[in-house]
Amino acid sequence: MAPPGSGSIFASVPLAAPVAVFKLSADFRADGDPRKVNLGVGAYRTDEGQPWVLPVVRKVEQKIASDTSLNHEYLPILGLPEFRANASRIALGEDSPAIKENRVGGVQSLGGTGALRIGAEFLRRWYNGTNNTATPVYISSPSWENHNSVFGDAGFKDIRAYRYWDAANRGLELKGFLEDLENAPEFSIFILHACAHNPTGTDPTPEQWKQIAAVMKRRFLFPFFDSAYQGFASGCLDRDAWAVRYFVSEGFELFCAQSFSKNFGLYNERVGNLTVVGKDVENVQRVLSQMEKIVRTTWSNPPSLGARIVAATLACPQLFAEWKENVKTMANRVLLMRAELKSRLQALGTPGTWNHITEQIGMFSFTGLNPKQVEYMIKEKHIYLMASGRINMCGLTTKNLDYVANSIHEAVTTI
Numbered sequence: 001m002a003p004p005g006s007g008s009i010f011a012s013v014p015l016a017a018p019v020a021v022f023k024l025s026a027d028f029r030a031d032g033d034p035r036k037v038n039l040g041v042g043a044y045r046t047d048e049g050q051p052w053v054l055p056v057v058r059k060v061e062q063k064i065a066s067d068t069s070l071n072h073e074y075l076p077i078l079g080l081p082e083f084r085a086n087a088s089r090i091a092l093g094e095d096s097p098a099i100k101e102n103r104v105g106g107v108q109s110l111g112g113t114g115a116l117r118i119g120a121e122f123l124r125r126w127y128n129g130t131n132n133t134a135t136p137v138y139i140s141s142p143s144w145e146n147h148n149s150v151f152g153d154a155g156f157k158d159i160r161a162y163r164y165w166d167a168a169n170r171g172l173e174l175k176g177f178l179e180d181l182e183n184a185p186e187f188s189i190f191i192l193h194a195c196a197h198n199p200t201g202t203d204p205t206p207e208q209w210k211q212i213a214a215v216m217k218r219r220f221l222f223p224f225f226d227s228a229y230q231g232f233a234s235g236c237l238d239r240d241a242w243a244v245r246y247f248v249s250e251g252f253e254l255f256c257a258q259s260f261s262k263n264f265g266l267y268n269e270r271v272g273n274l275t276v277v278g279k280d281v282e283n284v285q286r287v288l289s290q291m292e293k294i295v296r297t298t299w300s301n302p303p304s305l306g307a308r309i310v311a312a313t314l315a316c317p318q319l320f321a322e323w324k325e326n327v328k329t330m331a332n333r334v335l336l337m338r339a340e341l342k343s344r345l346q347a348l349g350t351p352g353t354w355n356h357i358t359e360q361i362g363m364f365s366f367t368g369l370n371p372k373q374v375e376y377m378i379k380e381k382h383i384y385l386m387a388s389g390r391i392n393m394c395g396l397t398t399k400n401l402d403y404v405a406n407s408i409h410e411a412v413t414t415i
Helices: 020-030 055-065 081-092 111-126 145-153 174-183 206-218 242-249 281-296 305-315 317-348 371-381 401-414
Strands: 104-110 137-141 159-163 189-193 222-227 254-259 271-277 364-366 390-392
Touching: 055 305, 055 317, 081 104, 081 242, 081 254, 081 271, 081 305, 104 111, 104 281, 111 145, 111 222, 111 254, 111 271, 111 281, 137 145, 145 159, 159 174, 174 206, 206 242, 222 242, 242 254, 271 281, 271 305, 305 317, 317 401, 371 401
Parallel strands: 137 159, 137 189, 189 222, 222 254
Antiparallel strands: 104 271, 254 271, 364 390
């Protein structure tokens, strides 16, 4: 610490690098070129390139605003009960044996990131004993950058990568994935993407998930699912939750971090839930009692508006049906943009295979563009995307598809 009067006590604090995706958006906004395209931001956009408030969300917001019985009292520490119950229900399914046997619990969180953090904090303290800083945590290679940071900041010291992306074939590296599962120490924690893997958009098939589950069961490995895109990926809630539900049916105890940012468009409301599945009600109650203590010192109580919107929508059959149609609208637009981009690249004769564009699913596509080609796209074409070559399919529109496809063709053929 600096002596009094000698300068700031913060003088030794290093300047942190900006978060890549937000810097990309800032660079995009500052770019005055009329051709510019933002394929980096992780949010849904309409064909006009604008954010979309789901019609069902508008309707429920108006109902909440006119409900004079509501107030601004604190919610319970673990969150709005009807939100937690309904969030877990759509993750696990109407007929989930775990729900029927009362061995499911939920923790309302600040988005999916908050759910991951509460789960990570609990596992570091209480998983398979106490003080589990040395327990290996496996994260897919590649993965959403926050996964490593969340578990590192929670205190885990041994964070490892498991093979996932086959760059040569632009698909899932199943053999390597299974080998890494086999070689992981017993009781290791594996972070699994429930659907629409970020950033690759490549998911295991149901048969491949069965192989993954079989090894994890035999090796006593803990599945921690991150479910950020349920319904948004395929347009079908049940299809996108298949892996989580299969693991539950196989008797796993597991965590599932849920986000409602994408499938409800509630990005700035930070609506998330951590679903906990245990062996029996007593184990779940013990887990939730400790999570309550973690939440108390983290954000104390969660906010109510976003949770009320989601709970009201999921609990009402008519609103639920309307929401599913809204989600399908978003999913179908993404699927259309995938098909259109692929067809344009193939028509141009762009070198390489582009089947992966439509074989992948969800908001993101791992294009296969290398860092030099990405740099060319940004500097010469004013098309902003991640250095990894990941693009947000929602950034494509009927107006910019030709320009983006031609630019990719130029990048691939000249760089």
